[in-house]
Amino acid sequence: MTLIAIYNHYRERGEDGCTDAALCPHSLHQADLLRAELLDIMQRIELPVSAPAFPDEDCILNVTRALLSGGFLKVARDVDGLGNYVMLSHKHVATLHPSSVYHSRSPPPAWVLYHDFSISPDNCLSVATEVLPEMLVEFAPQYYLSNLPRSESCDLLMDLRDQLQDQSLFTVESEEEEKEEDKELCCLQ
Structure with missing residues (x-):
């Protein structure tokens, strides 16, 4: 997550912001090129692309996954x-x-x-x-x-x-019972 924050800092401030934060502009430029290449591949194979939502909790969870x-x-x-x-x-x-x-x-x-x-x-x-x-x-x-x-x-x-x-089995059984109850309700109407 720290690396993503560093990359976002670089994207916002450019190479000038690297000096202030003691970051290597060459490495961050390489990361930028890699990101552009991955984005191009995703678009070519028609994967959905959404704007990054970092540091949103769901985004962090997805990155961790x-x-x-x-x-x-x-x-x-x-x-x-x-x-x-x-x-x-x-x-x-x-x-x-x-x-x-x-x-x-x-x-x-x-x-x-x-x-x-x-x-x-x-x-x-x-x-x-x-x-x-x-x-x-x-x-x-x-x-x-x-x-x-x-x-x-x-x-x-x-x-x-x-x-x-065990929790999964309990959840599946509960959902099946609810479906049975729904069927009965539909039959009564």
Whole structure:
């Protein structure tokens, strides 16, 4: 989300705003070119394009879902409430990079999607986004339910999946009962 805010700052102020905010204009120009290329592809294949609504909550949620859909292998869970994260696919322990907006947050996010992991004396996760475990079950169920190494995190996700399935079955049954009631009402009229 920070990167989107930086990009929007660049779009609003141009290269002159980069100096004030200590941003690299070349990198942001490259991001602008990439965005234009993606927009062109979307228009050619006739995908609907809407104006960005950042920082609208729905927009942020959709961006998080998109990131998680493509990067679900890079998820970590805080195991002690102190910001010590276990990466789900490798079981390495790491902390958030000191430059992360979540680094000094108390309590730290319980689950994060990260972009980079640096092996160093302090093993850091960088470019992190807070995610909800429900999103993991929704967007990457095959991986997390079949291939995730057995761990406490895996068990938590399996339990969550079972809870969501039970709620889903209850909702479907309730909707079917409502439809039956509606049919009866229609017959009576």
